[in-house]
Amino acid sequence: MNELLLVASSDAVEETVLSWQDRALCAQTDPEAFFPEKGGSTREAKRVCVGCDVRAECLEYALEHDERFGIWGGLSERERRKLRRRAV
Numbered sequence: 001m002n003e004l005l006l007v008a009s010s011d012a013v014e015e016t017v018l019s020w021q022d023r024a025l026c027a028q029t030d031p032e033a034f035f036p037e038k039g040g041s042t043r044e045a046k047r048v049c050v051g052c053d054v055r056a057e058c059l060e061y062a063l064e065h066d067e068r069f070g071i072w073g074g075l076s077e078r079e080r081r082k083l084r085r086r087a088v
């Protein structure tokens, strides 16, 4: 692969990563709902996630990057841990 193609493909990857974040429904809401205090309610955040077009991309990103805190793709930290264990 030549240098120009490498640059073009890395731009495409970056664009893909950014494009789902641009469509994140949580960006239009209260971000604190997605990072509740320990024991706090996750209901409001999960309700927003249900209507989000990029839920799958968001969850995939969180699993790939081992995001430990907050609601991602409609799942809490504990739910993502369970999902990861089931996938092993």
Ligand code: SF4
Pocket: 023, 024, 025, 026, 027, 034, 048, 049, 050, 052, 053, 054, 055, 056, 058, 059, 071, 072, 073, 074
């Ligand atoms: S799935 Fe939820 S956390 Fe992920 S981008 Fe959509 S609203 Fe935000």
